[in-house]
Amino acid sequence: MADAPPPERSRHALLWTSTTYFGEGLPWSFLHQMGTEFLTAVGASKTTIAATSWLHMAVTFKFLWSPVLDLFGRRRTWLWALQLVLGVGMLGVAALAPSRNLTAFWCAVVPLAIVHATHDIACDGFYLQALDRRGQALYSGTRLGAYRLAMIVGSSILVVVAGRTSWLIGFGLAGVLMILTALVNAVVMPNPPEQHPDQATGGHGGAGRPAAFLETFRSFIAQPHAGSVLAFMLTYKLGDIMMFGMSKPLLRDLGIDTARRGVLNGFGTAASILGVILGGAFVARRGLQRALVPLLYIQNLGIPLYIGMAVWKPGYAGIAAVVLVEQLVSGLGTAGSTVFLMQRCRREFSASHFAMATSVVSLASTISGAVSGPLNERLGHPLFFTVAFLASIPSLILAWFVPKTPLEADSAPA
Numbered sequence: 001m002a003d004a005p006p007p008e009r010s011r012h013a014l015l016w017t018s019t020t021y022f023g024e025g026l027p028w029s030f031l032h033q034m035g036t037e038f039l040t041a042v043g044a045s046k047t048t049i050a051a052t053s054w055l056h057m058a059v060t061f062k063f064l065w066s067p068v069l070d071l072f073g074r075r076r077t078w079l080w081a082l083q084l085v086l087g088v089g090m091l092g093v094a095a096l097a098p099s100r101n102l103t104a105f106w107c108a109v110v111p112l113a114i115v116h117a118t119h120d121i122a123c124d125g126f127y128l129q130a131l132d133r134r135g136q137a138l139y140s141g142t143r144l145g146a147y148r149l150a151m152i153v154g155s156s157i158l159v160v161v162a163g164r165t166s167w168l169i170g171f172g173l174a175g176v177l178m179i180l181t182a183l184v185n186a187v188v189m190p191n192p193p194e195q196h197p198d199q200a201t202g203g204h205g206g207a208g209r210p211a212a213f214l215e216t217f218r219s220f221i222a223q224p225h226a227g228s229v230l231a232f233m234l235t236y237k238l239g240d241i242m243m244f245g246m247s248k249p250l251l252r253d254l255g256i257d258t259a260r261r262g263v264l265n266g267f268g269t270a271a272s273i274l275g276v277i278l279g280g281a282f283v284a285r286r287g288l289q290r291a292l293v294p295l296l297y298i299q300n301l302g303i304p305l306y307i308g309m310a311v312w313k314p315g316y317a318g319i320a321a322v323v324l325v326e327q328l329v330s331g332l333g334t335a336g337s338t339v340f341l342m343q344r345c346r347r348e349f350s351a352s353h354f355a356m357a358t359s360v361v362s363l364a365s366t367i368s369g370a371v372s373g374p375l376n377e378r379l380g381h382p383l384f385f386t387v388a389f390l391a392s393i394p395s396l397i398l399a400w401f402v403p404k405t406p407l408e409a410d411s412a413p414a
Contacts, residue, residue: 021143023182028150059362076126088179224407239391267323296395299329302326
């Protein structure tokens with residue numbers, strides 16, 4: 001039987017998926033990349049600099065309040081309004097930066113991290129609400145590419161501006177850019193129909209909301225094949241995150257200085273953007289049933305490249321080739337796994353279910369990233385990257401058995 005032709009791309013959908021996910025990526029870069037560079041520039045201790053990782057805990061636990069966005073208001077309004085709040089918060093951090101008061105800095109960025117996690121819920125929920133299943137696959141590369149483009153803007157362009165002028169200007173430009181993004185999204189986003197979970201469960205007003213809140217969690221945990229689905233969510237990034245966590249120390253130990261690592265970061269991110277775009281197109285054309293396994297294998301088979309690099313210690317050209325290939329295949333795998341997460345969400349709980357799925361992934365990533373440092377110090381680079389590859393094997397097995405068809409029939413407009 002011939003493959004169904006992929007749906008045609010819409011310029012309007014390309015626009016709003018790009019602008020909304022650029023707006024999702026910029027706050028992450030502001031908190032984790034620009035924040036780290038700021039703390040380094042002002043001479044903070046390594047312990048203080050590393051503490052920025054704890055800001056990611058807001059993303060890990062965002063599932064706890066995710067049903068609020070499904071039960072109250074419109075996901076569209078939540079999205080652009082939270083982007084405005086983020087922009088104003090960034091301007092607040094900019095105003096504090098010249099004082100170099102780290103207590104004030106942390107008091108500002110911690111609530112900003114919570115708003116950022118809440119915005120993630122709204123952004124992902126709206127994407128699942130506004131597009132049907134084939135559209136979600138078709139534009140998955142676009143959304144991931146826009147997210148990573150925002151990371152380049154934050155970690156490269158705005159950091160360079162801050163270094164050449166001041167952190168008031170660097171952080172301030174991020175805030176202005178975020179506010180402009182919010183205003184654009186308020187205009188360009190479509191207006192899909194809303195269905196709140198309390199209506200779906202037969203409730204009326206406030207009476208149905210407590211039941212719908214509990215149903216949000218129950219329906220996610222009780223989905224068919226929940227055991228294999230949750231196990232796959234926990235394991236599919238383990239090896240990749242372990243490898244990525246120690247990739248920079250490996251490059252440093254191979255003699256790659258900060259400036260050349262920065263160049264590799266830029267080209268590597270560009271390669272990952274290309275990977276997610278190609279991966280999204282591949283899923284849209286072939287379907288997740290035939291795309292998930294090969295994409296996941298390609299992603300994790302990039303890890304042995306780092307084993308080889310640690311053993312043979314190539315020159316800069318060889319190192320650059322490994323980094324670019326690994327980032328490309330990582331992007332391919334990310335595209336496939338993201339579509340998988342989307343298909344495990346029920347439409348009326350789209351914001352909540354995707355938040356729960358990404359929280360499971362985030363928890364596994366946080367744990368694997370945390371243990372990678374001590375493990376690398378104990379084992380050394382070659383053996384550590386071998387362990388990272390072994391950690392990826394459970395997901396390579398589970399990929400054959402997890403369900404690859406949508407949890408529910410499609411009903412949204414393309």
